[in-house]
């Protein structure tokens with residue numbers, strides 16, 4: 001029997017679909033109405049796109065809207081939806097929540113993540129982009145790299161160094177930066193697929209109002225962890241229906257191409273079983289998060305997803321045979337969505353990035369080793385001294 005909360009959500013979705021038929025309503029208008037009805041993230045507070053209910057009920061909303069042919073906000077603004085929104089919800093002031101969440105959800109304002117730098121990727125806490133206070137503003141100088149969708153973003157989540165004399169994890173502060181501000185320069189970086197989903201971003205004397213700071217001065221690392229935890233879940237933690245997604249594509253291809261040999265069938269089935277194990281692990285992790293006991297599951301789920309995805313698409317290329325070598329065009333494009341691959345060949349090439357983006361598989365294994373298995377960690381000599389005295393590349 002439906003709980004009262006579930007019934008409330010079902011009633012609200014019913015009203016939304018009745019008053020905003022997704023077949024005739026513009027996606028942005030529909031998403032705005034969804035936000036106003038508290039159905040953007042049901043666990044967010046009322047007035048900020050939510051109803052203050054358990055996050056589990058979001059699935060009720062999403063399933064009903066997808067079934068009715070409604071728009072999917074996570075595809076339009078993958079970084080904003082997956083990482084920006086939970087970070088603003090956890091760390092933002094009332095005013096910041098009011099300002100950022102609605103246009104983020106409708107896709108009017110796309111977000112990007114300004115963490116990685118040429119000398120700080122896996123070790124992002126080594127970052128060197130400086131923010132110096134000037135009255136009610138901060139002046140930012142430095143460079144970020146691999147910034148997905150920076151070329152279409154309105155806002156960037158920036159972690160910067162505000163006190164170089166503190167140990168590296170302590171002297172950072174987190175800002176929301178206007179990507180259209182003077183002094184922000186975005187240059188495309190091309191990927192193996194031919195697309196430039198990501199960019200280099202240069203900051204030259206960019207002025208950021210203090211009102212756009214998320215969290216306290218010096219608390220940037222803690223706020224960044226909220227973003228990173230959500231990133232891993234956003235990349236690897238999606239629970240799709242059994243047998244769907246990449247493994248579903250491989251099974252379809254195997255059938256279509258008429259493969260009959262036992263060796264290929266065995267490989268396909270092994271991957272299918274593995275995909276199901278990853279799916280169930282993610283389901284369990286999602287339940288744990290809902291009960292408020294998030295652990296390192298986001299990292300282990302991301303690791304399993306990345307390695308599996310690469311092997312599934314490798315098999316797809318073999319199933320395609322020589323067709324696997326056909327590639328439409330290497331003309332550079334700058335897509336306005338990330339991780340969208342229209343062909344299997346492109347999906348295969350794109351999947352190579354899965355074990356790098358959002359933290360490499362080696363780093364995920366370190367987390368698994370240290371936090372789940374309790375193995376001794378890396379020897380770290382850079383945790384105590386001031387950041388300014390730590391040698392850097």
Ligand SMILES: Cc1cc2nc3c(=O)[nH]c(=O)nc-3n(C[C@H](O)[C@H](O)[C@H](O)COP(=O)(O)OP(=O)(O)OC[C@H]3O[C@@H](n4cnc5c(N)ncnc54)[C@H](O)[C@@H]3O)c2cc1C
Nearest residue numbers: 113114115116121122146147148353356357358359360362
């Ligand atoms: C498609 C894509 C999109 C991305 N989008 C964004 C984005 O939007 N915003 C953003 O900020 N970043 C983004 N990134 C960057 C990504 O987070 C980094 O590439 C990643 O964290 C690795 O950092 P790095 O490239 O500097 O490699 P490095 O950290 O230099 O690592 C090099 C190699 O050394 C290994 N290694 C490093 N440290 C250790 C260790 N302690 N133990 C064992 N092995 C180690 C790594 O696993 C890797 O194999 C994106 C990357 C990709 C591929």
